[in-house]
Amino acid sequence: MSEVRVVLLGPPGAGKGTQAKSLVASLGVPHISSGDLLREAVTGLTELGLEARSYMDVGDLVPDELVLGMIEKRIGGTDCAPGFLLDGFPRTQAQAAALGDMLNARGGPLEHVVALAVDRTEVVERLAGRRICPDCGRLYHVRFEAPQNEGRCDGCGTELVVRDDDREETVRQRVAVYENRTAPLIEFYRQEGILHEVNGSGSQADVRGRILEAVGGQA
């Protein structure tokens, strides 16, 4: 593929981050996660992070005007010249419209939107068992993707942590926000003719294969 402009959509815990990390090598473009960028801003105590934190802590969306500037700057980076794999953005109609404008200005429209479908019970189970390496960002699950040494990252040995917003009540709110504000984008992109609905259940390798097939990439 020459240029690749892909969005991964799906509820919290659908496996967007897991799949994006594994797909970047095959697609040859950077993984841009709006959640990761916001968490970096929170950790770095930047102005954006200080504003974003109160929304993230309770599972609400960070206001569009804060997120849009962050994404526009990131996709303007030189490493995005061959394209990008967006994870967690867009999440609202306004963000989808703004992304369309940004890409029109750059000269290349969005090519594929992959909507990962995973049912609510499975999503909640995935998030309850998710563990993250705070150093290298590698993702684990206590049952489905357990590290070799319990509680330690296989890559760098750092102690794994639970994400702040993976508490049960926050997960419930995140899922509700997804259904109200983000799921309507599935229909929007279907109308645009670039939607691929992909079953996000099953092994990570199977899901990866389905996504690559949908976007026409090489394994």
Ligand code: AP5
């Ligand atoms: P964000 O970080 O984007 O969170 P999310 O969309 O809720 O998605 P997650 O990261 O929770 O899940 P995922 O789909 O990436 O699943 P993962 O691969 O980790 O956003 C966080 C917050 O930031 C938002 O609530 C909001 O406040 C703010 N925000 C972010 N973007 C924003 C935006 N655009 N606008 C406004 N606000 C924004 O997998 C989950 C677990 O499942 C892992 O443990 C993994 O090992 C396991 N797993 C993965 N695949 C499989 C499989 N096939 N089988 C079994 N287990 C699996």
